[in-house]
Amino acid sequence: MTFKEKPEELDKYRHIIIVTLDYLIENYTGFLVFDDYDAGKEYYLQEKNQVEKYYEQRRLDRIKSKLAKLTQNLYFRRDINYQNHIKEQTGYSIDLYDDLHLKINQIIQKGKISDADEFRDVHFMNQIREKEANKSFDTNHLNDLIDKYKEDIFSQTGHFRIDFQKELTEDDVVEKKIFMVNNKQLTEEAYDKLRKDQGLLYKVNSPNRKNWIELQSNGKNECALTYIVIGVDGGSGSIYCVKGENLPIKAYWIDDSTILIETKKYETLNRYQKVSTKNTVINIKYIDN
DSSP, rough: OOHHHHHHHHHHHHHHHHHHHHHHHSSOOSSSSETBBBBHHHHHHHHHHHHHHHHHHTTTTHHHHHHHHHHHHHHHOOOSSSHHHHHHSSSOOOOOTTTOOOOOOHHHHHTTTOOOHHHHHHHHHHHHHHHHHSSSSSSSHHHHHHHHHHHHHHHHOOSSSSSSEEEOOOOOOOOOOOEEETEEEEEEHHHHHHHTTTTTEEEOOTTTTOOOOEEEOOOOOOOOOEEEEEETEEEEEEEEEESSSSOOOOEEEEETTTEEEEOOOOEEEOOOSSOOSOEEEEEEEEEEO
């Protein structure tokens, strides 16, 4: 790149990345908000400030690097609207799937999937194509390649993928869920024991069983914390955290949208009054004994 070309490139990539960050704020924040604090939105706003600093410093390399990281997340989310949005807002074309298209075309020309990496690529592309309103080619061909690979693997190993361990009972075959922890399979009982060993004191589901709260404790002495974590459709996070080990804090669901926490006047690190997602608002009430 020549010196004269660099300012044009700098303006181009600044425009693309600012529009990208606005797109992420619009479409990928608000999933988990504590009171008025949205960690995702704060992160993207900080990224915008950093981009402006890079722009002032004329650091095209860093702007490109940051854009690559941001678009990688969109790639794995299979966001097929992003590219059209960039074209409409900036006039520039961007294709997240250039390399993937090349790999898929090579597999199609070969007429078969040869290994697990190629299977993941074809399966990934198939998911992208199924989301498109106007498919660029018939996904039936990709499905045929996937089915053939599964048949080949099954004939060699007797199974393709194990998600559940089946156990025979006197009356029926029941499926027992397997949890993966550090690439090891654990039964539900072993997983529950591991969670308790790691500091889980108890867990309570909401009346509709869509959400949950957990009381946890970790650390020792002056580093010990006791805290309550909530799990909702937008994710999970701490709603109340105090210093101290295994403190006698109690948490209940009054109803599907209200939590009651009974506590004392401990040294507090966070104490939220409300958790919001795209679909849910949960209020948190406190009783300080």
